[in-house]
Amino acid sequence: MDMTEMRMLRWMCAVTRRDNIRNEVIRGTTGVRKLSDKIQESRLRWYGHVMKRDEQYIGRRVMKMEVQGTRRRGEPKRRWMDCIKDDVPPKGLTGDEVWDKGSWRKLTRNIDPT
Template identity: 75%
Template sequence: MMRGAETWEIKKTEPKMDVAKMRTLRLMCGVTRRDNIRNEVIRGTTGVRKLSDKIKESRLRVYSQVMRKDEQYIERRVMEMEVQGTRRRGRPKRRWVDCIKDDLRSNGLTVHEVWVRGR
């Protein structure tokens, strides 16, 4: 389910992926929804974290790897590139960099801390 997820912008599909993961965990444990056992209890007994947390972690890991590369590295140059011109009217499309900024903000990290932790 997570294959290549660190490069996606998956804000809308993250909850759906968490639901699918919990459904498989419940099936593996032999627990149904009628048993009224909370998701946190099932995750605690199996030792599995939320899928969205794992995706955020891997996304930050990939970001730190790209930003530690040499400045002439193509992926780094694309990340730092400014596109000229204006966008269309309306709400701008959500980009991968926007997800990175949200992940940093939600974890209370700075860009420098991610670079250091990735080493």
């Protein structure tokens, strides 16, 4: 996904790979943040919405649900909660910040470079 995004940014700037211009320079020129960072921001924002709802909300019940049975062989499929568990520690979040909407928004936000 990031590779396709960079290809489009290079095309917008009329730059080819042969020009040997680094990705950071192209991102700085266009003022665009990585798409994966934007997806992470949206995922954490939705997590905040779900956590603020009451215990009977279907989203909260599904988060706690354990599915019976066994999985297929191989690497398990990546779930939404697995992504959340990977997104929270690098941002320095503990999960208690979710109750204060303003601070949660500031802590989870990935600001576009200008």
